[in-house]
Amino acid sequence: MKINKLGFTILVLCFFFNLNAQTKKVSKDEKVKKKYVQLIKKADKKYDDYAYVDAIKAYKRIVKKGSYDEKVVQRLANSYYFTADLRNAEKWYETLFKINKEQLPEYLYRYAQSLKSVGHYEKADEILQIFNQKAASENRATLVRNEKNYLAEIKSNSGRFEIGDAGVNSDFSDYGGTVYDNKIIFTSARDTGGVAKTSFKWTNKSFSKFYTADLLPDGSVGKVKTFHKKGHGKYNESSPIFTKDGRTMYFTRNNFTDGKRGENSKNVTLLKLYKAELVNGEWKNVKELPFNSNQYSTAHPALSPDEKTLYFASDMPGTLGQSDIYKVTINPDGSFGTPQNLGPVINTEGRETFPFISGDNELYYSTDGRPGLGGLDVYVAKINEDGTLDDVQNVGQPVNGKQDDFAFTIDSKNRNGFFSSNRENAHGLDNIYRFTETKKLVCEQELAGIVTDAESNEIVANASLILFDENFNTLQTIVSDEKGNYTFSKVKCGKTYAIRITKEGFNRKDVSITLKKENGKTELPIALQKNIKPIETKQIAVNKVMVKPIKIANINIGSDLVKLLHIPMNFFDLGKSTIKKSSEPQLLKVVGALNQYPKLTLDIRSHTDSRSSSESNQILSDKRAQSTRDWLISKGVDPNRLTAKGYGETQLTNKCADGVKCTEQQHQQNRRSEFIVVTM
Template structure:
C-alpha cells in the first residue's frame, strides 16, 4: 500500500555513528525518511545493516519503511532484529511485528508477540478488542462464500486503486503512464504519481478500455479516490497539496494531502477548489458521501486524531458551506490506521483499518450507520475480500451487490490491483421468543426486549406484543445477549450463540415479579425464590447463607405489621420418620427464634416440623429408608415454607 495515500504519522528521530562517512550516509537517509522518501532510506539502512552495523533506531526505521509499504516479509525481518536487540519495546512495535508475522503466515509467532502487545498496551483499544474477541479469526473465515471475486481486468503493472462509478464509468487512480517528460518518480513508491483514469462499465459493472480522466483534474502530483454526487455534477477527490500551480508544504516542507471539489460544466470538470477544513499541516483525504449527500466522510491525521489516521465526518450545508469536522469516535477509530471510507445507499459504512482484529495489514471492515448517527458493531468483511496483505478502497452498488475493492495480495499484476466482486446477502436468522411471568406463566405484554452484542453494547430494542412475543433479525455465527425488562419485574438477560445457517433461534425469557401478590394461604418464601432454609447436617443452627434468605422474610414482616406466618420445615425420606420429624421441628423452631430475636413478636409466628410426612413426589423410603430417587428429586422434598395465616 502506498502510504502517501494511507496517511500515516511517523515519529522521527536521528542517530549518530562514530565514523564520519557513516554519519553522512545515515544523515542523508534520515532526511529522506522524514520526507517520506522510503526508497532511498531503505537502500541506505540496508547497506549499513548488511555491513554489520546494528542500531535499534535503524531497525525500527527499516521495519517501518517496509511495513508502511506493505512488504510484510521484510518488515518482519527487521522487526525481528529489533525484537532480539531490545527486551522492551514500545507497544506499537509489538503490534506491527505481530501484524507482519500474521501477514506472512506465521500465526503462532504472531500470537506470542500479540500477547506481549496486549500486556504492554492494556489501555490500547486494539488490545482490548483482541481480548474481547479471541475467536475473531474463526468469525472472519466463517464468512467464506459471500463474495465471488475476480481481477477487474483493467490493472497495470503499476499501482491501481480506489473505485467510484459515475455515468457508466469506473473512475480510479493509477500510476501507469502518468510520467511525462521531465516528470520525476515519487521517491516513496518508486512509481510515477497517480492520476485518475476512467473505464467504461456495463450493467454487470465489468470495466474495459481505461483512459486517462479529465485533464482539468489531473495534475503532476497525486490524484485519487473521487466521489460523485448522484447528479454527476460535483466531484470530491484527493490530491497532494497543489492548486493553481502552487504547491503547499507543512512545517517540515512535506507536501501532504487535501480534498478538492470540482464542478461539471459543459462536460468538463472546472472550478477546482480546496475544501475549507484542509490544512497545510496535516493530511485530509478519501472523501465519501452519505446517501442524502448531506455528510462528507473522510480520513485525516489532524489534531485530535486517536491513532495514526482517523475517520471523520463533516456536514454539507444547504448553501454549500461546511460544518466542523467530527471524529467518528472509538467505535470506529483505533490507535492504528482507519482510512478509505465508503457509504452505501443503505447506510452501511465500509472502511480500511489495521487497528481492528483482522488477517494482517489493512482489512476492510463494515458497520451500520444508525439513524441517530451512531454505529452498529464493527465487523470484518470476511476472508474473501480480505487477505494477509492490504485490502482497501471498497465500493458496492447496494441494488446489484456488485462492486470493487483494491488489494496488493499475491497473484496481482502490480503493487496494488483493483478486484471486481459480486456479493451475496449475509447469512441472517430470526431471533424470536416470548416473555412470561415465571410464577404464573402469564404473557408480559409490552415488555422491553434489548439485543446486545458480544461486548454487551445495545444494538437494538423492541417491545413485546400483547402475547409477549418479540423478534429480531440477526447475523449468523455471532454471539448475542437478550435482555427483557418489565415494570415490577426483575430484568433477565441470557447469552446465545447463533448457528452458521439461516433459520430461527428461539429464546424465551421468564421474569420474576418484584411485586409479589400474596394472600392468606400463600407461601411468602416463593416471592423471594426461597425453597429451603439451609442448616448444617443434622443440626438446627442457622447458617450464613440461610440468614440472607431469612432477612428477606424479616423485611416483609416489618413492612406488613399485621402479617402472620406459619413456618413449616420439611425433610426428605432418608433417615427414620421419627428422626426426620424431630429434626424438622427443631429447625422450624430455630427459624422462629431467629426472627423473634430480630424483633418480630412471637404472636405473629407459629411453626412446626413435618418431617417426611408431606412429600411432594413419590420419593418415600419407608419402611427400609432406601430410595432410588435422584438427589434432585429428594431436594424437592427438603423445603421450607412461610405460609401466610
C-alpha cells in the same frame, strides 16, 4: 522539497508518526566510525523525507556491513512496513526484537500485523497479548481482549463474494474504483509517457492520476485512458466521488492550489480535499474544502445517500490514532459544518481510511487497528437513523486477506463493486478487483426459552415478554405459548439485550443476556417467582401515616421504625461493596414489596461491624448503601423511590465494639442492611 504521499498506493494510506528509540553505540575505530555515521545520516535523511525505497537501499547497505544498530533496524523495518512490503517488514521486525525485546507498543503491533501477512497467526496473537499488556488503555488493546475469537467470526463472514481482476491494472499502483456515467474512474501511478517523466520518491513510481474505462455490457471494460483532458502538475490525486446529478466531484490531492504547492511547518506537502464542478464537459472551478489545513491531511471523501454528509479520513487534531474517519455536514447553501470524529466505535490508534457509504447507509472502511487477517482489512457498520453505528464487522475473505485491502465500493442494488489490494501475485504494487456479493452480511440469532414457576417448575403460559436493546428501547413484544415457550426471532448477534417478563400472580422479572457473534440459536430459560402476599393487616403509624405492616417470607416489617424493613443478612463479602449473588433472592423480595406498593419509598441504611478503622467503615458502608440502591434500580425500581446512606460502625446491634472479642457470627449481625419506609 518534501511531499507526503499519504493516501496514494496502499502505504500512502497511513498517517503515521515516527518512533524514537535509543541506539546502541558502535565501537569501531574513528575513521570507520565516522564513515558509518555519515552512512546513517544519509539513510536517515531519506527516511525523514519519506523516500522509503531509497531508505531501504541505504539501510540495507549498512546492515550488510555487519552492523545491526537498533535504530537502523527499526527504520528499515518501518520502511518496508510503510511501503506495504509486510513480508520483508516481518523479517526485520523479528530481527529488531532479537536485538532488544523491550520495544514501544507500536512496534509490537506492526510486528503482529506483519506476522499475519505471512500467515503466522498464532505467533501474531502472542505478540498482540504482549501489546495488550503494554498498551492496556488503547482501544486496539481492548479489541484484542474482547475479540479473542476474531478468526472464527471472520470465517463465518467469509465466502460471500465472487471476485476477479477488474481489467484495468498495470505494472504500477492502481487502486480505487468509482462508477460514474457507466465508467469506472480509478487512480493509477502508471506513466503515460512524454519527454519528462515525473516520479514520487516514496516509491520511485509515477505521480498518481485519474484514469477511466467504459463498463461494457458483458462485464468487461473498455480501453483505459486518462480522465482529464488536460494534464496536471507534479502532484497526486485520488479517491474521486460524484454527486448523483454528475455535476460535482470531490477528490483528494496534494496541497496544491492555483499552481502553488502548500507546505506544513516541516516543509512537507500534505493531502487536502477538493471540490470541482463540471462545466461544458470539463472539471473546473477547483476549490479546496474549508476545513483543510496545511498542518494536517484530509483525504478519501465519501457521500451519504442523501448527499447531506461528507465522510473522510484525516489526522487532524483530535484524531485517536494515525488517521481517523470523520464526517461533516454539507449545508443547503453549499457551506460545511464542523467535522466530527466518528469516535472509538469506529476509530482506533491505528489507521482508519477510505470510507464509503452504500445506498443502504452502511459505512465501509479499512483499518489495521482491529484484529484482522493482516494489514488493512475492510469492515462495515450500519448507520442507524439516529446517526449511531451498529457493531463493526469484518467483511471476510476473499475481499480481505493477509495484505492490505482497501477502497471498497458497492452498488446496493446489484451488489457489484470494486476493492483494491496489494496481495501477492498482483500485476503491480496495488491492483483493483471487481466483485459480486452473493449473500449480504447479516448475523442474526434466535433467542428462545421456556418460562416456568421457580418454585414448582411448572410451565407458565401466556406470560408477556418484552425485548429491549442496551438503551432500553423496545424491540419486540411476545407472549409465551401454552407450553411456556417463547421465541424472539432475527435478533442481532453480539449485542446485549434485556427481557422483561410479566404474568399475573408472579413478580415482574428482568434478565439480560449478551449474544455470541455468530449465527444460530441461544436458549435462555426463565423462572418466575410468585407474588409476595401480605399476611398481616394490623395498621401502624409510620411517619404519622397509617400503613399496613408486611411480612415477606422470613423478612419481617414491624412497627419499629429503625427496623421497619430489616434484613439481618450480610449482602456483601468482608471489605467488599459488591452484592453477592447469593443475596439476590432476598433483595428480590424487597423488589416485590415495592412492586406491590407503588407509593412505597425507602431509605436504605447500610451498617458495618467494628473491624477496620471507623473512617474506612464509613466509606465502605456508603458504598454498600449505594450499591444496594443501584441493584434495586437495575431491577426496574424508580430511582426517585430510593435514598441511601451508610452509617459505618456507629449503630452496632451488640457489644462488639473496637477491642471487644467477638465471634464471626456476632460481627456478622452488625453487617446488615435496613430499609426504612419514608412514605407509603
